[in-house]
Every structure is written in C-alpha cells, then in structure tokens.
Amino acid sequence: MLHKVLIDTDPGIDDAMAVFYAALHPEIDLVGMTTVFGNVTTEIATRNAIVLAERVGQNIPVAKGAAVPLVQTPNPVSDFVHGTEGFGTMPPQPIQGRALDEPAHEFICRMIHENPNEIILCPVGPLTNIALALRHDPSIASKVKDIVIMGGGLDCGNVTEYAEANIWNDPHAADEVFAADWSVTVAGLNVTSQVVCYPSDFEHLEQASPVLGGFLNEAAQFYLDFYATLHEQKRCCHMHDPTALIAITDPAYFSVATHALEVIVEGERIGQMKHSENPDRKEHKVLMKVDSEAVKKQFMSTIEGGF
Ligand code: RIB
Ligand code: CA
Numbered sequence: 001m002l003h004k005v006l007i008d009t010d011p012g013i014d015d016a017m018a019v020f021y022a023a024l025h026p027e028i029d030l031v032g033m034t035t036v037f038g039n040v041t042t043e044i045a046t047r048n049a050i051v052l053a054e055r056v057g058q059n060i061p062v063a064k065g066a067a068v069p070l071v072q073t074p075n076p077v078s079d080f081v082h083g084t085e086g087f088g089t090m091p092p093q094p095i096q097g098r099a100l101d102e103p104a105h106e107f108i109c110r111m112i113h114e115n116p117n118e119i120i121l122c123p124v125g126p127l128t129n130i131a132l133a134l135r136h137d138p139s140i141a142s143k144v145k146d147i148v149i150m151g152g153g154l155d156c157g158n159v160t161e162y163a164e165a166n167i168w169n170d171p172h173a174a175d176e177v178f179a180a181d182w183s184v185t186v187a188g189l190n191v192t193s194q195v196v197c198y199p200s201d202f203e204h205l206e207q208a209s210p211v212l213g214g215f216l217n218e219a220a221q222f223y224l225d226f227y228a229t230l231h232e233q234k235r236c237c238h239m240h241d242p243t244a245l246i247a248i249t250d251p252a253y254f255s256v257a258t259h260a261l262e263v264i265v266e267g268e269r270i271g272q273m274k275h276s277e278n279p280d281r282k283e284h285k286v287l288m289k290v291d292s293e294a295v296k297k298q299f300m301s302t303i304e305g306g307f
Contacts, residue, residue, distance in 0.1 A: 003248055004029045004118045004145075008065070008104070008213075009126035009241070010038035010119055011048035012082050013223040018051070018124055018150075018241035020212050021299055023056040024306050027249055031062045032111060034104035036125040038088040039078045039171050042067040045125075048086045051093040055215060056306075062097075065129040066106030069170035071265075078165065081226050087215075088222030105132035112140045120248055124150040124178025124241040126166050131173035133178050141182040148243035152273035153188030154259075154286060158176075164189050167263055171271045175263040178276070184284040186261070187244040188273065189289040191254060193241040199224060201300065209306035216303070239299060246295050247287060253298075255289040 005028050009015045022030045033044040033053065046064040053060040085092050098106060108129065112119050121144060122227050123130050130147070133140060151166035151174065159168045167174045178184065202220045205213030224235040247254055260281035263273040 001027050002027055003120055004031050004115055005120045005122050006032045008034045008036060008123040008125060008129050009049060010036050010045045011052060011086050012039035013219045014241040015124055016052055016219060018245050019052040021245050023058055023240045024302050025249055030060050033132060034063045034065045034107060034129050034283050036065045036129050037067060039082040041077060044086055046099050047095060050095045050097055054095060062099045063102055063104040063107035064099045066132060069128055073170040075169055083222045087219040096264050103117050103118040104129040105136050105235045109137040109140050110135040112143050116143045117145050121147045122244055124244055126170035127169045127173040127177045131176040141180050146183060148185045148187060148244050148248050149183050149271060150187050150241050152186055153190045158188040158189060162269045165274055168271030171263045176267060178261040179281060181282055186286045187247045191287045192240040192243040193238050194238050194290050194292040195243050195295050197239055198236045208304040212306040213303055242299050243295055250298055253291040253294045254287040256285045257288045258283040259286055
C-alpha cells in the first residue's frame, strides 16, 4: 500500500531521521512538509526542511508555518537538545530551493482537498499548523485519512513530569486537535521513549549510506551528548519522530488503547495530555506498547537502503 504522507516538522535531529525514513520507504509518498517552531525557530525549521528534501534528492514541497503558538507566549527553542541550527553543531546548510508562497495551514487544506481520504498528516512538532488548518477549513476533518502525531503520552513527560515537548510548546493547539471530529493516532512517549539508538547505530548508518547516514551520524553527536546528561553519561537517544512514521508503515508493531483526550492549558501541569470525560470528544488511538527491536530494525534497514 502506498501512503500519501504530509509531515509537519521542526527539524531537529530526530525530525531528520523521520524525514529520511519517509523519503526512502517504498510504501510512503512524501507529498510535502510544513514547518513549525519548537526545536528551532520556524525560519530555521523551513531552511532545514528544504535541506532535508534536497539531501534526499526529491522534489518535496515545503510550506512555512506558524512562528508562534496559538495563545501562550513562546517557550525558548530546544537548541540545547538539537543545536543552534537544529542539526547538532552543523552550521546553516546551503539550499538551492525555497519554500512555497502558500502558508502551511493553507497548503495542508489544499493537499487534503486535492487528495480526498488519502492524506495522512504526520505532525512531529507542536500542533499549531494543524489547529490553524482546522480553523481555516473545518471540512478537512472528514477528508483526511489519518493523523499520526508524535507528541504527548499518557502519564509521562519529558520537559516536565507531566508534559511532552511538542504538546507543551502549544497546548491550546493540541487540545483543539484532540477536540476535532477526526481520527487521531498518538505515537507519544509511551512508545517513542522505548526505541533507543546508540552511537554504533549511527556509525553503521554512515557506513551503509554515506550521504544520508553520514548526515544523521554527524548531527546525532550533539543529540547523544545531550542525552548523556540525562542518562548518567550514557550516550544513547530516543527515536521519537521516526517512530511515528513507522506506526504508519508497520502498525502491527504497536498495541493501541482508545481514549477521548484533552490537554491541560494552564498551571503546573500545562501541556499534560490526559483522558477526557467530555462525552462530546471522539475517542482517539493512543499507542501504548511497542516492539522496539522491530521498530529500530525497520528504521535501520530503510536508511541502510539509502545512499
Ligand atoms: O518530545 C520529543 C519531540 O520534541 C520530538 O518531536 C523532537 O523533535 C521534539 O520536537
Ligand atoms: Ca520534532
């Protein structure tokens, strides 16, 4: 089956892993990328998305998205995790192309209307552009095939005890996305933090696929150094964003629970994704368990098949 996927992204090192996976996977047609703040500013995210498209040598349109959250004051970017320019210590990479003139939320709506019931949205950053697309044209809810989100998680967090970064960076947008009458699959920390990469994995990718694997290996060094500060100096990192893409190509690797969801938008627990008691909210799929070895193998073999 060929999945038509539109990735909304804040590249970002694990975002680069996700984009290369999608571009190389034979069952994914990566129809576009939209950009958002989070790991870096939207300006840098847009350049970086074009860098990734040009590295894989595919004509993937990139539309620039929102620069700030819907309501809250922006949090600082996660440069301490992904580096000042988003790809570790790499300086800004040269690009040939440019972003579309169309803003991200309009591009999302147009792609859904031009491909009714075919587009899978895969947001791997804050959900601002997705909420703006819904506000711009609520009819997309019945025309999108699926929304597979890297974000959130039940009873877990990474920026606070309660909140995951993508939801925390725009909790109001995430709550609007969970409130809409469409089907969402959450690939959150419950599963993504179970999938771990080591320095030897990135070295292996560079040997097997010098251009794309080499890019990931270079970028990942900073990411591994950051994770070492969290894990008693052990250099290993979570495969957050690629896991959401693998939930599209290989759903059998995951177990699913269904819950109506909401997001806490103020106070100590701001950014927490939780069960909703609101009877008007539709149930969504939350991925709870994962065959982490199978997911990692799937990622490695796909990137190894690159160049
Ligand atoms: O919490 C992990 C998520 O936050 C990933 O999408 C990562 O790229 C950052 O945006
Ligand atoms: Ca991301």
